Amino acid sequence: QVQLVESGGGLVQAGGSLRLSCAASGRTFTIYNMGWFRQAPEKEREFVAGIRWSGDSTYYADSVKGRFTISRDNAKNTVFLQMNSLKPEDTAIYYCARGIRPYWDYMGASSDFGSWGQGTQVTVSS
Secondary structure (H helix, E strand, C coil), X not given: CCCEEEECCEEEECCCCEEEEEEECCCCHHHCXXXXXXXXXXXXXXXXXXXXXXXXXXXXCCCCCCCEEEEEEHHHCEEEEEECCCCHXXXXXXXXXXXXXXXXXXXXXXXXXXXXXXXXXXXXXX
């Protein structure tokens, strides 16, 4: 069973930046899509960004396009989420996720992912 460990969350003022990291255990990192989701208080978990196993395609929620960037370092089994121009509405627990199967074609929904990290809190003050 893969383990996903997020880091990099914290408190930041509106307009600031944070970089989240997610380290994955195991040797099969390179054949799985990776994604980031978030869940704000009293709201459902929502897709934020995803990156294809090959690294050649990325996808973003409309709410973060142009502000967030997902990337991966396959040599380090790590996926990143660079978050710029943060807004108070970005406040949430951010979760890293691994695709449900190797070489999976989809990554826009929770059902496309099968393993989850514990989450890291991001708080953006106004």
